[in-house]
Amino acid sequence: MARIAVIGAGMGAMAAAARLAVAGHRVAVYERAATYGGAVGRFARDGFRFDTGPGLLPLPAVHRDLFVKTGKEPLEACVELVQVDPSSRHVFADGTAASLPNASRAGVVTALDEALGAGAGGRWGDFLVRAREAWDRTRRPLLEEPLWPNWEVLAERDPYPAVPHKRLLRTRRAGTLADIGAWELRDPRLASLLESHALAYGLDPRVTPASAAVLPYMEHAFGTWYVRGGIRELARAVHERCLARKVEFVFGAEVTGIVEKDGRAAGLELADGTVAEADHVVAGVAPGVLDRLTAGRAVRGDGDVGPRRGVPSRLTVLLALRGTRPEGTAHRTVVHTTDRQGELDRLFGEPAGLPATPTLTVLRPDDPGLVPDGGHEAVTLTLPAPSGLRVTESDVDRILGVAERAIPDLRDRLLWHETRTPDDIAQATGAPGGAIPAPALAAADGRLLHPANTTRMPGLFTVGGWSHPGGGLPHAGMSGALVAGLIVEGPDFRGSQ
Template sequence: MARVVVVGAGMGGMAAAARLAVKRHQVTVVEQAATYGGKLGSFERDGFVFDTGPSLLTIPAVYRDLFNKTGGPLEGAVGELVDLDPAFGYRFPDGVTVDMPGVDPGVCAHVLGQALGGTAEADWRAFMARAASIWQVTRRPFLEAPLTGARDLLPLARNLGDVRTVAPFTSLRGLARHYLSDPRLRMLVDRYATYTGSDPRRAPAALATVPYVEQMFGAYHVAGGIRKLADALYERTLERGVAYRFSADVAEVLTTDAGVTGVRLGDGEVLEADVVVANADATHLYRDLLHDPRGAEPLKRLRRTTPSLSGFVLLLAVKGRTPGLRHHNVWFTGDYDAEFDSIFGRDAKPVHDPTIYVCAPDDDAMRPDADHESWFVLVNAPRHGTTGERGTVDWTAPGLAEPYRDRVLQVMADRGYDVRDRLLWSEVRTPADLEAGTRAPGGSIYGTSSNGARAAFLRPANASPVPGLYLVGGSSHPGGGLPLVGMSAEIVADLIGRA
C-alpha cells in the first residue's frame, strides 16, 4: 500500500483517487479551491442552475467502467442519464437550420441531406466512414495507453494502410474538404476542432473521430446538470476512504534523487507521499510546483505548443420559453476563419462576430419553474494575459468584459434569438475568471491545443521523468473533455499499479 497525494480535485484527480483507493492505497486529495470538480462547476441563483464547464457527456462507458470498478453502477450514483434527441440545433449563416439526432451517423447523414440537399447525405456518410476507420486505428495507441513519444507508435507506422487512414500530416480542415462539398458541412466539422481548443486549419485529421464518437455513442445529459457527475464521483471516493483537504494550496512537489517524497502546502505543512498524482495544469506543475531539473524537458516541450483557446461565458436567467430552442444550440458565424484568426493570430482580440453555443437544458431541476430558461452561452475567446504575450487579451482591462457581453447579446439577436427584453439577470465569466478559479494558465480550457502534426507528442505524458510523479487530467495525455479525462485516470492507476 502506497501513500498517494493527488493534487487537484478535478474529475481526473477524483477518478484516479477512486481507482487507487480500491487498490488499497492511502489516498489524500489536496485542492486549492473550497470544493471539488475543477472545471466541472455549477452556478445557482434564484432557482436557476447552470453547468459552468462541460455540458455534454459522451462515451458514458468510460464512467460506467469507473463506477462499476469502484463500487456500483453509474446510473445508481447519478440518477438518470438522459439520451438527447435531438442533440444539437444548428443554424448556418444562410439561415438554414438542422436538428441533429443524438445518435447514429447514418440517421444524422439523412437529416443533413434533407436539410442541405445536394450530395450532403452521401458526403457525410463517406466522411463518417473515414472517421470510423481512424477511430479503430487510433483508439488504443492514442487514447487508452500511455503515450510518451513518437516511438510508441512505431507498430502503427509499420502499417502503411493505417498511416494513410490516419493521414498524420493532413489537417481536419483538409480532410473535410476532401469529403464534403457543402461549405456548411465543412463548417460543422471545423467546430469539432474547438472541442480540443484548436484551430481546424492546423489540428490533425484524427479529430474527425470527435463527431464520429458523438454520433456513434450518443450525447447525454445528467438529470439536474452534468455537475451531478462530479457530486457522484466525490461521494464514491468518500465511500472508498479517500481523504480531502480543501482550500489547501500546494506550493511545491517535493523530490529527491530517488523520486517524489510528498508536497509542501502554502502554509509550510508537508504531506509525505510515495506517489504524487498531479491533476493540476501541466504547465503550472512543471513551471511553478516542480523545482527539479528533471522537469525541464517537459516544460521545454510545453513551450513549443500552442495553448488551447479559452471561452467567454454568459449565464442568462431568461423569462419565458423560446420556440425552437434545443438542449445544445450552435449558431455559426459567417466567417469562421476570422474567428480563428482573432484567437490564434498574432493580433489576438475578442471575436467580433463569433460562433455562439447555447446550452439550455429542458430540465426542471435547473430552473425555478417551467416558464423560465437557464442559458449557458459560450463563445470562443483568446486566453487572458497582461504582458502582451501573443494570443492573449487582458480580460481584466476596464471597459472590455461588459461591452463584449452586450456585443454577444447583439449577435444573438441578429441570428434570431433576442433575449435582452426577457433577461432577469446575467453573469459574465471571462478567461481571467477561469484562470483565477482553476489555475489554468490564461484560462486555457484544454491546456495545450491539438494544433500541429506533433501536438499529441508534445502533450505531457502521464508518467513524468520524476519517479513517483504522475499527471492526470485534460492538460496531459490523452487530452481534455470528460471521456479523455476519465481515460487518463485509468492509465495513471494502471501505471502506478505496475510501478
C-alpha cells in the same frame, strides 16, 4: 498499502483517487479551492443554476467503467443520464438550419439531405466512415494505453484515410480539417459543421490535422448525453464515490512544493508549512504549476512530448430568462459564424481577440432543477476565446446579438446575465490565462499529443487534461484509469482492457 498524495480535485484526479483507494492504497487529495471538480463548476443565483464548465457528456462508457470498478452502484444509480435528441441543431451562415438526430448515421444523412440538398448527407456519411477508420487506428494508443515511449510513431503519420484530390494535375490528400471540408465535403455548411468540433476545443481547423475527424465521430458513434441537474452532478457523484472508498479530501490546502527524497517523490509541502508524506504523488495541475512545484526541475525527459501552452480558452455567458422553454426546443444549437476567415484570424491571429460574429453554442436544457419555477429558462452560451481575453459589455452585447439567431425573443425575456471569462477559468484551474487543453490527437509532429503520465522523477505521476490523453471529460476519466494502472501494476501496465 502505499500512501498517495493527489494534488487537485479535478475530474481526472478524483478518478485516479477512487481507483487507487479501491486497490487498497491510502489516498489523500489536496485541493487549494474550497470544493471539488476543477473546471466542472456551478454558478447559482436567484434560483437559477448553471454549469460553468462542460455542459454535455460524450462517451459515458468511461465514467460507467469508473463506477463499475470502484463500487457496487453503477453510474446510472448515482446520476440520471439523458440522451440528447436531437444531438444538435445547426444554424448556418446562410440561414439554413439542420437538426441532427443522436447516434444515427442514417438519420443524420437524411436530415442533412433535407436541410442542405441532395448529396450533402451522403458526403457527411462517407466522411464518418473514414473518421471511424481513424478512430479504430488511434483509440487504444490515444485513450486506453500509456503514452508509447516511441510516441513519434503517432506524430508522423495521420491515421485519417483521406480521399485523393486532383488539382492542377497534382493529386493531394487532406492534411487538415479545413482540407477535408474543402475537398471532401465540398459544401461550406458541411465544412462549418466539421470545423465547429475543432473550435469547441479551441483548435484552428486550418492547421489541425485531419486526425481530428475522430472528434465528430465520437459524438456520432457514442451519442451525446446530459446529466440531469447539470454536469456538476457528475462531479458530485465522483466525489461521493471517492468518499465511499475512504479517500480523504483537504480543501483550502495550497501545495507549494513536491518533496523529493533519495531521488524520488516523497510527499507535498503545504502553504501552512506542513509536509504530507507520501510514497507516490499524483499531480492534476497545469504545466506551469507543475514547474513551480518541482522548483523548475526538468521532470520531463528531453525526448518526451512537451507540455502544450498558450492554447485558447472559453467564454461563457449565463442567461436567466423569463418565460417557459418552448416545447420542441433543441437542447443544443450551434450558431455558425457568418465570417469564417474573420473568426479564425481573430481567434488565432496576433493580436488575438473576440470575433465580430463568433461560432456560438447555445445550451437550453429541459431541466426543472435548473430554474426557480416553470416560468423561467436557464440558457448557457459558450464560445472559444483567446486565453487571457478581457471582456467588455459591448462584447457581451455582440454575443447576445448572435444568440438571437437561435433565440429570437432573447432580449425581451432576459432578466440578467453573468459572464465567465478566461480569468475565471484561470482562477478555478490554475492554468495561465484560463487555457483549456484539447484531447490528444495523432499526427501534426506530435503538437497535439500530451506529456506521459509518468515523469523523470520516480513516484511522481501526472493526471488530468494537461497530461496524456488530454482534455475533455472522457479523456480526464481515462487519465485517472491510466495513472491508477501505472501505480498499481507498475511500468509493465499496458492499458485498460
